[in-house]
Amino acid sequence: MTSQQLHSIPKAARLFASSALSLTLSASVVFYSSTSQAENNSTAIPxxxxxxxxxxxxxxxxxxxxxxxxxxxxxxxxxxxxxxxxxxxxxxxxxxxxxxxxxxxxxxxxxxxxxxxxxxxxxxxxxxxxxxxxxxxxxxxxxxxxxxxxxxxxxxxxxxxxxxxxxxxxxxxxxxxxxxxxx
Structure with missing residues (x-):
């Protein structure tokens, strides 16, 4: 979504879209991190x-x-x-x-x-x-x-x-x- 398209929607919708995007990015980072740890733990030596x-x-x-x-x-x-x-x-x-x-x-x-x-x-x-x-x-x-x-x-x-x-x-x-x- 371009900056011009983002400003054409109402402010409440922009905040929701921005929050949803941040939540999605945060969730994907958390998900990626835990997957990486699980893979490392399965090959690690106690x-x-x-x-x-x-x-x-x-x-x-x-x-x-x-x-x-x-x-x-x-x-x-x-x-x-x-x-x-x-x-x-x-x-x-x-x-x-x-x-x-x-x-x-x-x-x-x-x-x-x-x-x-x-x-x-x-x-x-x-x-x-x-x-x-x-x-x-x-x-x-x-x-x-x-x-x-x-x-x-x-x-x-x-x-x-x-x-x-x-x-x-x-x-x-x-x-x-x-x-x-x-x-």
Whole structure:
């Protein structure tokens, strides 16, 4: 409607048309905003899962070579990952087993997307590197993009020290790990 056409109608009608136009614009802005938020919320990662989590256990028993007197590296495992609000993740895992003169380890580094549905969390790697050693440096291996998606049941609990702990359960119910926030 042109300015000349608007002034040709009675003042009361102009106010009504102007108010209706403002109401329509306001309603469409509110509608657009809430639609945008709904779309963002459906792909967002719950705030309680966002950030950095770590798990790790190192054996308190070390082996000592009877002939050289040198201690072997400890046995243990570590899993550390970061999850962003948009679902991007980075994860690094290490497993080390050392028995007398045989040190074996596996290091996996990956990144990708985390998908959360109900109480299940799935790591979907898009890029990964695996490196390892079997008993000595002469038997090493390396591979790229071999990490597969992994799905866990998840919950967040409060431990006896009042800290949040992320609990990941394997779907077969045989494995459970407690992840804490790095200190």
């Amino acid at each position: 705030a309680v899962l966002q950030g950095e989590w770590q798990y790790g256990r190192i054996s308190s028993i070390q082996y000592q070579d009877q002939y050289t007197g040198q201690s072997a590296a400890p046995n243990g495992s570590s899993d550390r990952f970061q999850v962003a609000a948009n679902g991007d993740y980075q994860r690094r895992r290490l497993i080390q087993i050392d028995t007398y003169n045989c040190a074996s380890n596996l290091f996996i580094e990956e990144k990708g997307k985390v998908k959360v549905e109900d109480r299940q969390l799935t790591f979907q790697p898009t890029d990964s590197t695996s490196k390892g050693q079997i008993c000595n440096s002469g038997r090493t291996y390396s591979s790229n993009n071999t990490a597969k998606p992994e799905t866990y049941g998840w919950s967040v609990e409060t431990n006896e020290y009042g800290r949040q702990v992320l609990v990941l359960d394997t779907l077969d119910g045989k494995g459970r790990a407690h992840y804490g926030r790095p200190q």
